[in-house]
Amino acid sequence: MTQDTALSSPHPLLVIYTGGTLGMVESGSGLVPGGDIEARLARALGALSAERRAALPEFEVLAFPDPIDSSAATPREWQRLAAEIAERHRDHPGVVVLHGTDTLAWTASSLAYQLQGVDRPVVVTGAMQPLEADGSDATDNLELALRFAVDPALQEVAIAFGGKLLRGVRARKWLSRDADAFASPNYPLLGERIGMDPILYPEQGLARQQRGAPRFELPDYGPLAEGGVARIVLWPGITARQVAAWLHDPALKGALLEVWGGGNVPEDPELLGVLAEASGQGKLLVAISQCPHGGIDIGHYAAGQGLHTAGVLSADDMTPEAALTKLVHLLAQPLADDERRQRFLARLVGER
Numbered sequence: 001m002t003q004d005t006a007l008s009s010p011h012p013l014l015v016i017y018t019g020g021t022l023g024m025v026e027s028g029s030g031l032v033p034g035g036d037i038e039a040r041l042a043r044a045l046g047a048l049s050a051e052r053r054a055a056l057p058e059f060e061v062l063a064f065p066d067p068i069d070s071s072a073a074t075p076r077e078w079q080r081l082a083a084e085i086a087e088r089h090r091d092h093p094g095v096v097v098l099h100g101t102d103t104l105a106w107t108a109s110s111l112a113y114q115l116q117g118v119d120r121p122v123v124v125t126g127a128m129q130p131l132e133a134d135g136s137d138a139t140d141n142l143e144l145a146l147r148f149a150v151d152p153a154l155q156e157v158a159i160a161f162g163g164k165l166l167r168g169v170r171a172r173k174w175l176s177r178d179a180d181a182f183a184s185p186n187y188p189l190l191g192e193r194i195g196m197d198p199i200l201y202p203e204q205g206l207a208r209q210q211r212g213a214p215r216f217e218l219p220d221y222g223p224l225a226e227g228g229v230a231r232i233v234l235w236p237g238i239t240a241r242q243v244a245a246w247l248h249d250p251a252l253k254g255a256l257l258e259v260w261g262g263g264n265v266p267e268d269p270e271l272l273g274v275l276a277e278a279s280g281q282g283k284l285l286v287a288i289s290q291c292p293h294g295g296i297d298i299g300h301y302a303a304g305q306g307l308h309t310a311g312v313l314s315a316d317d318m319t320p321e322a323a324l325t326k327l328v329h330l331l332a333q334p335l336a337d338d339e340r341r342q343r344f345l346a347r348l349v350g351e352r
């Protein structure tokens, strides 16, 4: 980005382009990730008013050579992205990640666990429409992300989208078409755009003692990406046999169960037996509610007691994205079962 369009700083931000609609172009078979991203970002930002351009920080771009539609992302992509950030972040006041919206909340959640204690902003953003589309949200989101990413008071992984700044590990893609696509159902906003300015709410950020010193954990997610975790959503009529088909898989190391309301499951001894057997084999089973708002309280109803007995842990009010990426993160490390269970229940990065 050139001097006349950016605030001059000895240390530019780092912008990492991983793919997603923001950088997509038309192909014969629909939108596909496009290249030449640096020039395209500069063109889009260059079209902003002089006042808005003057408020932009400088940045340099690292474009992944193989940008993807984020629907193709796996834990391997989460690992690769965290490794890039871990290696390069010290040379930059903050990092912006350009990512597809479909699995953006999963990536942001995973980054939060891998980059624990990060002492500068890591802001993930994307867009519902490509940079060059008429009325696109891409430039606004990029501008917001860049401006939040130079605020030293932001020291965690966040998502800038649709005028809002959300904690990465609390956010979900909520709307499939609207520009205001992301929500944080169980945690307040970290900031938002008011007028043209990004306003951070520091009291919502991770407190210093909670954040701790940078202590990145970058385990190899490769083995877990081979079917090591599953997400099982209950429905009325689900059978023990169906759950067993997931849990008996020898490759499976842990599973997220999405149960009823406040933490209930069918009182089916066979089903509970399957859960208990998997727990007994050292598989880490955790539960959240299918309700997007609120947490669970396993055992409040008799219909939930079985989860306790089967050794299923409460993921309380975590999002499915936060709970599953935490499973991947903990199962990828050589921890004793007890410690892994304790760490799942602990609040590592403000995820619960």
Ligand code: ASP
Residues within 6 Å of the ligand: 019, 020, 021, 022, 068, 069, 070, 071, 099, 100, 101, 102, 103, 126, 127, 128, 129
């Ligand atoms: N399929 C796209 C992606 O996730 C959607 C988007 O970016 O909005 O990469």
